[in-house]
Amino acid sequence: MADTILSVRDLSTRFFTEEGQVNAVENVSFDVEDGEIFGIVGESGSGKSVTALSVIDLIESPGRVTQGEIWYRNADLAEEFRGSKPEAVDGDLVDIRRLPKGVRRSLRGPSFSMVFQDPMSSFNPSITVGEQIAEAVEVQRRARSNPRSTRSRTQGYGLGSLLVDSLLPSKSYVDDESMDRAVELLDQVGIPDPEDRADEYPHQFSGGMLQRAMIAQALAGEPDILIADEPTTALDVTIQAQILNLLRDLQEQEGMSILMITHDLGVIARMCDRVGVMYAGEVVERGPLADIFENPVHPYTQGLLGSIPDVDDPSGRLEPISGNVPSLLDSEMPDACYFADRCPKAMTDCLTRIPEYELDGRHSVRCVLAEQEYDPADAVDSADATDAADQEVSADD
Amino acid sequence: MTEPLLAVRDLQKYYSEQDSFVDSLLGRDPTSVKAVDGISFEVERGETLGLVGESGCGKSTTGETLLRLREATGGAVTFDGTNVFEMDDDELKAFRRDAQIVFQDPFSSLDPRMTVGDIVAEPLKIHGIPESADGESKREWRRDKVADLLERVGLSANHLDRYPHEFSGGQRQRVGIARALALEPEFIVLDEPVSALDVSVQAQVLNLLDDLQEEFGLTYLFIAHDLSVVRHICDRVAVMYLGNVVELGPTDELFESPKHPYTKALLESVPRPSTAEHGRRVEALSGDVPSPRNPPSGCRFRTRCPQVIPPDDLDIEQETYRAVMDLRDALAVGDVNPDHIWDAADPDRADTEAFIEEARARHIDGELRGEVAGVVDTALGHLAEGEPDRAAETLRERFESPCETQRPAVGDASHPAACHLYEGSDEVTVIGTTAGAAAEADD
Numbered sequence: 001m002a003d004t005i006l007s008v009r010d011l012s013t014r015f016f017t018e019e020g021q022v023n024a025v026e027n028v029s030f031d032v033e034d035g036e037i038f039g040i041v042g043e044s045g046s047g048k049s050v051t052a053l054s055v056i057d058l059i060e061s062p063g064r065v066t067q068g069e070i071w072y073r074n075a076d077l078a079e080e081f082r083g084s085k086p087e088a089v090d091g092d093l094v095d096i097r098r099l100p101k102g103v104r105r106s107l108r109g110p111s112f113s114m115v116f117q118d119p120m121s122s123f124n125p126s127i128t129v130g131e132q133i134a135e136a137v138e139v140q141r142r143a144r145s146n147p148r149s150t151r152s153r154t155q156g157y158g159l160g161s162l163l164v165d166s167l168l169p170s171k172s173y174v175d176d177e178s179m180d181r182a183v184e185l186l187d188q189v190g191i192p193d194p195e196d197r198a199d200e201y202p203h204q205f206s207g208g209m210l211q212r213a214m215i216a217q218a219l220a221g222e223p224d225i226l227i228a229d230e231p232t233t234a235l236d237v238t239i240q241a242q243i244l245n246l247l248r249d250l251q252e253q254e255g256m257s258i259l260m261i262t263h264d265l266g267v268i269a270r271m272c273d274r275v276g277v278m279y280a281g282e283v284v285e286r287g288p289l290a291d292i293f294e295n296p297v298h299p300y301t302q303g304l305l306g307s308i309p310d311v312d313d314p315s316g317r318l319e320p321i322s323g324n325v326p327s328l329l330d331s332e333m334p335d336a337c338y339f340a341d342r343c344p345k346a347m348t349d350c351l352t353r354i355p356e357y358e359l360d361g362r363h364s365v366r367c368v369l370a371e372q373e374y375d376p377a378d379a380v381d382s383a384d385a386t387d388a389a390d391q392e393v394s395a396d397d
Numbered sequence: 398m399t400e401p402l403l404a405v406r407d408l409q410k411y412y413s414e415q416d417s418f419v420d421s422l423l424g425r426d427p428t429s430v431k432a433v434d435g436i437s438f439e440v441e442r443g444e445t446l447g448l449v450g451e452s453g454c455g456k457s458t459t460g461e462t463l464l465r466l467r468e469a470t471g472g473a474v475t476f477d478g479t480n481v482f483e484m485d486d487d488e489l490k491a492f493r494r495d496a497q498i499v500f501q502d503p504f505s506s507l508d509p510r511m512t513v514g515d516i517v518a519e520p521l522k523i524h525g526i527p528e529s530a531d532g533e534s535k536r537e538w539r540r541d542k543v544a545d546l547l548e549r550v551g552l553s554a555n556h557l558d559r560y561p562h563e564f565s566g567g568q569r570q571r572v573g574i575a576r577a578l579a580l581e582p583e584f585i586v587l588d589e590p591v592s593a594l595d596v597s598v599q600a601q602v603l604n605l606l607d608d609l610q611e612e613f614g615l616t617y618l619f620i621a622h623d624l625s626v627v628r629h630i631c632d633r634v635a636v637m638y639l640g641n642v643v644e645l646g647p648t649d650e651l652f653e654s655p656k657h658p659y660t661k662a663l664l665e666s667v668p669r670p671s672t673a674e675h676g677r678r679v680e681a682l683s684g685d686v687p688s689p690r691n692p693p694s695g696c697r698f699r700t701r702c703p704q705v706i707p708p709d710d711l712d713i714e715q716e717t718y719r720a721v722m723d724l725r726d727a728l729a730v731g732d733v734n735p736d737h738i739w740d741a742a743d744p745d746r747a748d749t750e751a752f753i754e755e756a757r758a759r760h761i762d763g764e765l766r767g768e769v770a771g772v773v774d775t776a777l778g779h780l781a782e783g784e785p786d787r788a789a790e791t792l793r794e795r796f797e798s799p800c801e802t803q804r805p806a807v808g809d810a811s812h813p814a815a816c817h818l819y820e821g822s823d824e825v826t827v828i829g830t831t832a833g834a835a836a837e838a839d840d
Contacts, residue, residue, distance in 0.1 A: 043595035192727070195737045206685040236451035236622070241666040241681040248678070263595070266668025270677055293672045307600035309629035311667050314648065317607075318629065320600030324565045 004073065005257050006032040006055070006225055007093065011068030013047075013054045014330075021330035024050040024063070026281040029356070032225060037251060037258040039272030040283075041265060041304075045325050047281040048261045052227045055259070056112045057096070057104050069095045072111065074224075077103070109140050109221030117230035119210035123202040129213050130198025133182035134174035136220035141178060185216035190246060208239035212246065219250065226251075229261045244271060265308060269293065274362075277301050280326050280338035283356075287363030297365045299343045337367070345369065346380040400478065401439035402584055402616050403463070408436050408472035410455070410462045414690075430689050432458040434640035435472070437807065440584070445610065445617040447631030447648070449624060449663075453686060454637040456620045457501075460586040463618075464496055465489070476584070494524055497577035501589035503569035507561040513572050514557035517543045520579045546575040549612075551605055567598035571605065578609065584616045591626060603630055624667050628652055636660050639697040640689055646812030656814035658704045683723065695801035696817065700726055705800050706817055713769055720761040721773060721796055727760075728780065728789035735780050752781040772796070 013025040025047045032038045042048045054065050071093040081099065082089045088098035096104055116122045123132055174182075179198070186194035189212040202210060211231065218226055228247065232240035248271065251258050260271055268275055269289065276286040277300065285298040296302045303321035323342040326333075334340070340350040349368045357370035411429040420427065433455040440446045448456045461467045463474045465481050474481040476492060484492055500506035507516055518539045521527075530538035544554035550571040561569055570590060577585050587606065591599040603626065609615060621627050627634055628648060635645045636657065644657040655661045662682045668674060682701045687693055693700050700722075707718045727733050733756075739746050742755035756777045757765070765773055772795045779788040805815040813819075 043597060193732055193734060193737070196732075196734050208685055236686075237624070237666045238451065238662055238682045239685070240668075241679040244668070245678060245681055248676075264668065265596075265670035266674065269670050269672065269674035270668045272675075289675055290672050293670070303597060305670065307596045308670050309600075309603070309625040311625040311628050311652070311664070311669065314628045314652075318600035318604055320604060321597040322601070324567060324598065325595065 003033050004031045004071075004093075005034050006073070006259075007069075007071040008051075008055065009069040009071065011051065011054055011070065012066045013050050013059055013063060014066050015063040017062055019329060022328045023281050023330050023333060024328060025054060028068070028276075028278075028281075028283050030276045030283060030286055032257050032259055033274075035251070035255050035257060036273040037248075037260055037271050039260045039262065039268040039275045040278055041262055041268050041275060042278030043263060043304075043325055045328065046278040047328075048263075048278050049229050051278070052114070052229050052259060052261050056108060056114055056227055058114075065097065068097065070097050072096050072107070074111065106143055109136065109143065109223065111221075111223060112225050112227060113218040113221055113223040114227045114229065115211075115214050115218050115231045118234050119207060119214050120202070120234070122214055123210065125202050128199050128201055129205060129210075130179060130182045130186070130200075131174055133185055133198075133213065133217045133220060134178040136217045137178040137181045137185075138174045140221045181220070182216070185219055186213065188219070189213070189216045189250070190242075191216075207235055208242060211235060211239075211243055215243075215246065215250070219254070222254065223256060225257045225259060227259045227261070230263070231260075232267065233262070233264070240267075247271070265293075265304065277304070280333075281328055282338065282366060284339065284367065285363075285365045287359070287365075291359075291363045295363075297359065297363075297370055298339075298367045299345050299369070300339050303342075303344075340380065345374045347375060347378040348380060349378070350380065399442065402442045402477060403440040403618070404475040405439070405459075405463055406437050406473045406475070408433055408459065408462060408474060409470040410458050410467060411470045428690060431640050431692060432689060433462060434692070436635075436637070436640070436642045438635050438642060438645060440616055440618055442583075442616055443610075443614055444632040445619050445630055447627040447634040448618060448620045448637060449622065449627050449634055450637035451622060451663075451686060453639075453689065455640040455689075456622075456637050457588050459637070460498065460588050460618060460620050464498060464586060465492075466498070490524070494580045495582050496584045496586070497580065497582040498586040498588060499570075499573050499577050499590045502593055503566050503573055504561075504593070506573055507569055509561055512558050512560055513547070513552075513564075514540065514543050516561070516572060517546055517575045517579055520576060524580060526580070542579070543575075546578055547572075549578070549609070550575045551601070565598070567594050567602060570594060570602055574602075574605065574609070578613070581613070582615070584618070586618045586620065588620045589622070590619075592621065592623060599626070606630065624652075624663060636663070639686060639692055641697050641815065642807050643698065643816070644812075644814040645807055650812050656812070656819055657698075657816045658702050658818075659698045660814070662703070683719075693801065695798075695804050696815070699798060699800040702800065704818060706798055708795075708797060708799070711769070711796070712767070714763070717761065717763060717765065717769065718796070720763075721769070721792065722798070724760045724773075725789050725792040725796065728776075728785045728792070731785060733760075733780065733785060735783055735785070739781075749778060749781050753777045756780065768795075 009029050011025060011028045015022040015024055028051055030038065040048045040051060053059050055070060059065055071090065073092050074094055075092045077094045078089050078092050081094060085098060088095045096107060123129065183194045183198050186198055191197050191209060191212055205213060231247065232243050235243060244267065247258065262268060272289055274288050275292045276283045277292065277298065278284065279300050285292060285296065285301045292301060293305065296305060306319035307321060309318060321342050326338060335353065336351040337354045340346040343350065347368065354366050354368060356364050356366050358364045359370060410433040411431050414428045414430065415425045416427040436459065438446065448459060450456050458467065462469050463481070469482055476496065479488060481492060521539050521542065527535055527538050544557060547556055548554055552568060552571055561572065564572065591602050594602060607630065610617060619627065619631055631648050633646065634648050634651050635642045636659065637643065638659050644651065644655065644660045651660065652664065655664055666679050666681065684701050687700055699705050703719060704715065705719060705722060707713050738752055738756050738759065742748065742751040753774050757773070772791065776788040776791040779791060800817055803817070805817050805820060807813045807815045
């Protein structure tokens with residue numbers, strides 16, 4: 001696995017809410033290779049964003065990553081922990097879940113960084129865009145001089161810092177050098193006249209420009225892996241085209257890998273080399289782009305592809321998946337394939353939990369159809385499926 | 398051709414800002430946001446007309462204004478031969494029965510404190526339906542009717558007493574559709590009815606809308622930003638940009654041979670879910686949509702148009718012309734700061750040559766030749782002296798495009814495009830000699 005930069009194994013993330021335990025991510029495994037764009041696609045509530053947040057260690061209470069390994073290739077860290085934590089090291093790979101919290105934190109920026117969906121709510125409205133990017137640069141710079149202490153100003157909201165801020169209003173966290181770097185980054189992401197735009201506030205930027213600025217901020221630490229969580233969903237289609245072009249250019253220039261989270265199969269097709277399809281917290285099918293789009297095995301993947309109207313060919317009726325996205329409450333999750341109640345090819349074999357089947361090394365699928373042909377004689381009565389869907393609504397009563 | 402069900406003529410909707418009493422005391426001039434600025438189209442009986450455009454182009458405002466949910470600033474809407482804006486109370490009430498709307502957000506458009514049965518029955522109550530019911534009470538009649546409607550839209554009659562929060566997004570949108578159908582309307586405005594839904598559920602709702610149209614002979618105005626959905630469901634499509642309709646035509650014709658450069662760019666930008674899409678690089682439109690507070694003169698799209706028409710006596714490459722126009726627009730709004738250029742070129746601020754060199758490198762890719770180079774350098778010279786307005790003016794004098802002096806309008810043909818490239822008038826024959834360059838750039 002020399003060319004793998006990130007390898008996620010059996011990752012599960014749960015939220016312990018008042019209504020009960022929510023299994024947001026369940027036994028998710030995937031690899032991201034050097035310099036590739038790996039896509040995770042799924043509908044809302046399928047767990048794709050939570051997967052991304054789990055990788056970057058940003059799950060907050062009441063959520064918790066409950067199991068799994070996140071192997072990340074970093075020779076320096078492997079060397080550092082080979083003696084003290086041998087179980088967390090495998091060659092050049094380290095399992096970041098087993099590393100101390102301070103180390104995990106120091107990976108955010110130089111190893112992983114994230115671009116969020118909504119640029120308008122991801123910036124602080126009362127600080128200039130340039131300063132917010134410079135802050136990211138500054139954090140990285142201070143982290144390099146003292147790797148285990150990366151205090152940012154966001155940690156200083158106590159009475160003391162309030163006093164200091166009101167007595168010394170001009171005190172800035174960032175210095176001129178970081179600010180210059182921020183201007184360079186804004187220039188790199190294609191913001192015209194970056195020197196002036198750096199001094200503007202987020203509300204003075206358009207959505208597309210602000211998304212560029214957020215990408216600039218994510219680049220501040222020169223990350224190995226950029227996690228882009230629905231980076232173009234809030235944008236219009238012509239602006240989306242600009243941002244997708246930019247991401248591809250940056251990926252080539254910087255040689256980084258991108259983990260791309262989206263619900264849009266068109267974006268996946270344009271950008272990604274390999275894809276994982278998520279449903280109800282699981283990766284149900286995973287493989288190279290061509291395998292997923294041209295030979296999908298899982299009925300959910302097939303259904304998803306059949307649901308999209310084709311902009312180049314209006315003929316034919318859409319073939320939607322019946323029913324609704326299931327609840328992820330642990331108490332309501334069936335002890336069966338989660339897709340069985342909506343699946344047009346559900347058989348009696350589907351009424352147990354389904355393991356992941358390897359098809360040809362690179363293409364894997366969580367469906368019994370990987371190993372057997374669909375047999376209508378063995379089909380689960382479709383009325384059962386309808387009942388299950390009905391019960392789901394009643395269960396909310 | 399029979400008379401269209403709905404005809405919109407020069408519809409305008411401006412939102413006023415700074416128009417309050419305090420503003421007039423302070424002597425502020427009222428400003429207006431031209432959300433919809435003079436659009437015309439017709440909707441034939443039984444057809445689905447798509448209204449497509451990016452956010453802020455005025456498509457939802459159009460839908461709400463033509464139903465008289467918002468007061469129009471100008472223009473006329475004729476429904477079934479009667480002007481909607483001049484209807485008296487009785488006529489308006491009848492119109493409200495015949496024309497309905499389904500809103501975008503199924504979470505906020507249903508009252509959370511009413512049961513689904515009450516929500517769907519409410520329009521019936523308001524309109525006093527039924528006038529008389531024999532054998533059963535009016536309430537029972539309505540309950541039966543609502544149960545029937547819910548089944549028509551794919552819900553179950555025993556969902557009647559549930560509250561909206563018990564349903565998923567797709568199911569709620571079905572409730573919204575059942576409510577719109579309750580009064581047996583002829584015409585429904587569908588305002589982004591599927592954009593809040595996941596693709597698998599979106600397909601269910603699109604199929605449902607198709608079936609209902611066939612069953613009840615409905616006429617739809619389908620407002621959307623998703624071109625794939627529009628292609629799938631609409632008979633004809635109107636493309637909007639910044640409050641104007643820029644192109645209107647039968648769906649297949651418009652998608653297969655788009656005329657307006659904006660329509661072309663939109664179609665080009667859509668990511669296709671197929672392997673052929675992988676690595677496709679879209680020639681993205683430059684810049685952002687301008688503010689509707691102060692829309693560009695002439696053609697609204699000219700500030701981003703890759704085929705903007707140069708003056709006919711000017712020999713210039715399309716790409717260079719686009720770059721010069723972008724520079725001019727930036728100068729006009731004060732987006733070019735000469736200080737930064739000086740800092741990079743010559744901190745002592747003496748060497749104007751170096752300044753011009755640096756500014757050209759920043760703003761214009763490629764070589765400038767002959768007259769064009771001369772004018773651009775003169776303008777940049779003004780910028781070096783700290784006079785950006787004069788620089789913009791210098792560029793305007795020589796580079797003014799017919800696209801900014803005349804506003805193109807949608808004609809009456811079956812597939813019109815509001816673009817100077819397609820005008821049959823005298824000016825355009827003159828422009829035609831240089832429009833060749835634009836057509837080449839397009840290839």
